[in-house]
Amino acid sequence: MQALYAQLLVGLINGSFYALLSLGLAVIFGMLNIINFAHGAVYMMGAFCAYFLLNIAGLGYWWALIIAPIVVGIFGMILERTMLQWLSGLDHVYGLLLTFGIALIIQGIFQNYFGSSGLPYQIPDALRGGMNLGFMFLPVYRGWVVVFSLVVCLATWFLIEKTQLGAYLRAATENPTLVRAFGINVPRMITLTYGLGVGLAALAGVLSAPINQVRPLMGADLIIVVFAVVVIGGMGSIMGSIITGFALGVIEGLTKYFYPEASNTVVFVLMVLVLLVKPTGLTGRAA
Amino acid sequence: MKNRISALLLGTALTFASVGLALAQDKTAKIGALSDQSGLYSDLGGPGSTLAAQMAVEDSGLLAKGWKIDVISGDHQNKPDIGSTIARQWFDVDKVDIIVDVPNSGVALAVNNVVKEKNGVYINSGAATSDLTNAQCTPNTVHWTYDTYMLAHSTGQALVKSGGDTWFFLTADYAFGAALERDTTAVITANGGKVLGSVKHPLNTSDFSSFLLQAQSSKAKIIGLANAGGDTTNSIKQAAEFGIVSGGQKLAALLLFLTDVKAMGLDVAQGLNFTETFYWDMNDQTRAFSKRFSERSKGHAMPSMVQAGVYAGLRHYFKALEALGGNPHDGAKVVEKMKSIPTEDDLFGKGEIQPNGRAIHPAYLFEVKKPSESKGPWDFYKLVATVPADQAFTPLSESKCALLKK
Numbered sequence: 101m102q103a104l105y106a107q108l109l110v111g112l113i114n115g116s117f118y119a120l121l122s123l124g125l126a127v128i129f130g131m132l133n134i135i136n137f138a139h140g141a142v143y144m145m146g147a148f149c150a151y152f153l154l155n156i157a158g159l160g161y162w163w164a165l166i167i168a169p170i171v172v173g174i175f176g177m178i179l180e181r182t183m184l185q186w187l188s189g190l191d192h193v194y195g196l197l198l199t200f201g202i203a204l205i206i207q208g209i210f211q212n213y214f215g216s217s218g219l220p221y222q223i224p225d226a227l228r229g230g231m232n233l234g235f236m237f238l239p240v241y242r243g244w245v246v247v248f249s250l251v252v253c254l255a256t257w258f259l260i261e262k263t264q265l266g267a268y269l270r271a272a273t274e275n276p277t278l279v280r281a282f283g284i285n286v287p288r289m290i291t292l293t294y295g296l297g298v299g300l301a302a303l304a305g306v307l308s309a310p311i312n313q314v315r316p317l318m319g320a321d322l323i324i325v326v327f328a329v330v331v332i333g334g335m336g337s338i339m340g341s342i343i344t345g346f347a348l349g350v351i352e353g354l355t356k357y358f359y360p361e362a363s364n365t366v367v368f369v370l371m372v373l374v375l376l377v378k379p380t381g382l383t384g385r386a387a
Numbered sequence: 388m389k390n391r392i393s394a395l396l397l398g399t400a401l402t403f404a405s406v407g408l409a410l411a412q413d414k415t416a417k418i419g420a421l422s423d424q425s426g427l428y429s430d431l432g433g434p435g436s437t438l439a440a441q442m443a444v445e446d447s448g449l450l451a452k453g454w455k456i457d458v459i460s461g462d463h464q465n466k467p468d469i470g471s472t473i474a475r476q477w478f479d480v481d482k483v484d485i486i487v488d489v490p491n492s493g494v495a496l497a498v499n500n501v502v503k504e505k506n507g508v509y510i511n512s513g514a515a516t517s518d519l520t521n522a523q524c525t526p527n528t529v530h531w532t533y534d535t536y537m538l539a540h541s542t543g544q545a546l547v548k549s550g551g552d553t554w555f556f557l558t559a560d561y562a563f564g565a566a567l568e569r570d571t572t573a574v575i576t577a578n579g580g581k582v583l584g585s586v587k588h589p590l591n592t593s594d595f596s597s598f599l600l601q602a603q604s605s606k607a608k609i610i611g612l613a614n615a616g617g618d619t620t621n622s623i624k625q626a627a628e629f630g631i632v633s634g635g636q637k638l639a640a641l642l643l644f645l646t647d648v649k650a651m652g653l654d655v656a657q658g659l660n661f662t663e664t665f666y667w668d669m670n671d672q673t674r675a676f677s678k679r680f681s682e683r684s685k686g687h688a689m690p691s692m693v694q695a696g697v698y699a700g701l702r703h704y705f706k707a708l709e710a711l712g713g714n715p716h717d718g719a720k721v722v723e724k725m726k727s728i729p730t731e732d733d734l735f736g737k738g739e740i741q742p743n744g745r746a747i748h749p750a751y752l753f754e755v756k757k758p759s760e761s762k763g764p765w766d767f768y769k770l771v772a773t774v775p776a777d778q779a780f781t782p783l784s785e786s787k788c789a790l791l792k793k
Contacts, residue, residue: 103604110596215686217430217617220652223628230630236600239628311628312593313620313650317426321593356588356597361560363597364589 106236107357108350113242115349116249117304121322122329122341123253124300127260130336131273131293134184135192137200139326140319141207142298145172146305147314148210151219161224161310168306169299176298180291188290203320210316218313245307252303253342256296260338269293328371334381344382412713414454418444418701419483421473421498422513424462427591427617428490430646431691432513434460435684436488439694442680443701449709459483465590467497474498478505484716485510485704487697492516492563502527507718510704512696515615515642516566517781520745524788527718529725531746532696533664535563536781538641539570541662541750541774546609546639547578554639555607556585557598557622559614567613567641583607588614595622599629603636611639619643620651627655644691648767653758656767664750664779665692665734666768672733689765699732700746738776743788750779 128136149171150164187194223241230239260266272279272286280286312318333344348367355366420440422432437460444456463470477483489495490513502509503525510529517536554575558564572582583605586598602610612622619640626638643661667677667689680690707724708714730738738748753768
């Protein structure tokens with residue numbers, strides 16, 4: 101039973117990454133109607149950004165948490181301005197193919213310069229060590245990841261669903277022409293939204309840098325699972341993707357305990373089941 | 388009618404001509420370096436192995452003697468079906484004579500069958516499974532550098548003898564992990580130890596916390612990592628985080644490469660014991676080779692033992708071709724010649740290729756240095772013990788290779 105509690109907690113930790121990443125995807129899909137396959141690549145760029153900040157500029161983890169999402173977010177906005185904006189109104193497949201291609205290019209460039217084994221990044225001193233919870237040893241850093249990502253997720257949800265700015269955003273997706281008539285710069289809002297989604301992915305990358313190796317393919321391994329999370333939660337649903345992210349982390353953790361060989365596939369089995377029963381996802385609205 | 392006859396004659400003549408070509412010895416050879424070029428094993432093999440093959444060609448001196456030798460490379464993407472398709476195409480279309488490297492035991496075993504079917508030469512340096520020279524040995528295969536038996540005996544035995552008598556395995560869920568766990572378990576039980584359990588994780592896993600917790604609650608003294616590459620480095624890194632080593636359990640990285648230590652950093656890797664058969668900083672010859680290698684490698688990396696094995700294996704292959712006076716394009720014949728000449732090179736020292744295809748040479752038990760002991764960017768290991776060539780690998784009496792039962 102103790103082991104089970106431990107696995108639940110570990111699942112929650114992984115769930116935090118799923119939630120942060122799928123949240124960014126959901127924001128981008130919900131607001132821009134783009135299936136952003138470059139999400140894994142920008143997640144990886146976030147981790148690399150943290151590495152560069154430390155080793156070139158001498159700025160540690162805490163700075164990276166702030167600077168990396170901004171830098172990568174700006175990169176995302178440039179992408180949106182120069183390429184993605186021309187695809188608005190076209191079929192989803194175009195956006196998917198473009199972002200997929202961008203992801204392959206970014207990963208290829210990083211792999212060419214940094215190889216595939218990755219680079220070391222240490223846990224910041226303030227978050228080292230761990231505490232004994234009785235049923236398991238919880239590393240302080242992992243606890244921090246859960247709490248921090250939960251706060252970020254809820255803040256994003258609040259920003260989009262409960263504030264004036266969020267209301268503009270949602271209105272702009274529903275009816276861009278009308279919103280423009282009120283004097284709001286819709287294209288700029290869309291660019292900022294893409295930057296926000298990309299920044300969230302980069303933030304997840306910084307969070308994961310001390311746990312996983314900083315590797316060019318770290319995002320490619322994760323992105324497919326995260327897409328399954330988004331599909332299960334319902335494309336474009338903010339709260340849906342947060343909840344599903346955490347829930348699937350837990351389910352995967354339990355699978356690792358009961359039948360580890362299937363831990364890579366359980367998410368996809370669930371995805372198939374959800375698609376069969378409720379094709380719009382658990383919290384999605386019908387199109 | 389006349390045209391038909393001449394066409395027939397021409398066809399027959401061509402057929403005879405090509406048969407004649409195939410039988411003749413000539414001074415050409417084509418080498419295929421088949422590896423994981425972009426995935427988790429690409430740093431320990433990959434482009435570096437292709438470079439090692441090119442260096443072997445240049446250093447052999449055969450080019451100056453009028454030989455024409457080409458090196459081509461391919462990416463098997465860690466998929467057995469892709470690996471065997473490339474191998475088949477290389478033999479059928481590209482007329483490749485020899486395939487080298489091939490990390491990933493699953494792919495290596497698949498390619499092993501193709502090479503035998505096509506009567507090519509196969510010098511495997513990248514894969515670990517001892518089955519290549521055991522149950523699945525062929526007259527066309529030479530296994531260089533290392534195998535699961537060697538790793539299990541050197542590292543496993545050293546740890547059990549120093550008191551680590553209870554084990555729990557974290558095993559990569561494919562041919563290699565299974566072979567390594569099997570061979571290590573045999574060593575543990577033979578030395579009076581006990582295996583308390585194991586968990587199989589999928590290849591290329593990024594999060595090991597669930598598996599590490601299971602290992603932790605098993606209370607085993609040693610957690611054996613029967614995995615490789617990124618899987619091993621992630622396990623070690625996360626084990627430190629979960630307080631496994633500070634809690635009194637010890638990690639045994641059964642297979643660890645130079646590139647893995649580089650990726651983890653000495654802070655995390657220090658104190659680990661593991662076995663390799665080549666390290667760049669062993670003697671003047673290895674240092675000289677490694678310096679030349681790193682001047683041309685990506686990121687100026689030092690060679691891994693897999694890449695060193697590609698080089699040494701090919702140098703020996705060229706010796707056999709020279710002794711034969713040309714390339715007969717008959718894999719089994721060349722391998723037979725390779726087995727009849729004792730091996731000696733700058734990187735692995737003196738040894739031989741046994742009748743089952745196993746190249747034997749000394750193995751070294753290393754310990755990773757503390758950050759304070761390291762004097763340079765690649766100064767990572769200190770030597771703990773040397774296992775002589777005749778004790779490092781499977782004794783012929785235990786080998787299940789069919790070639791031995793003549």
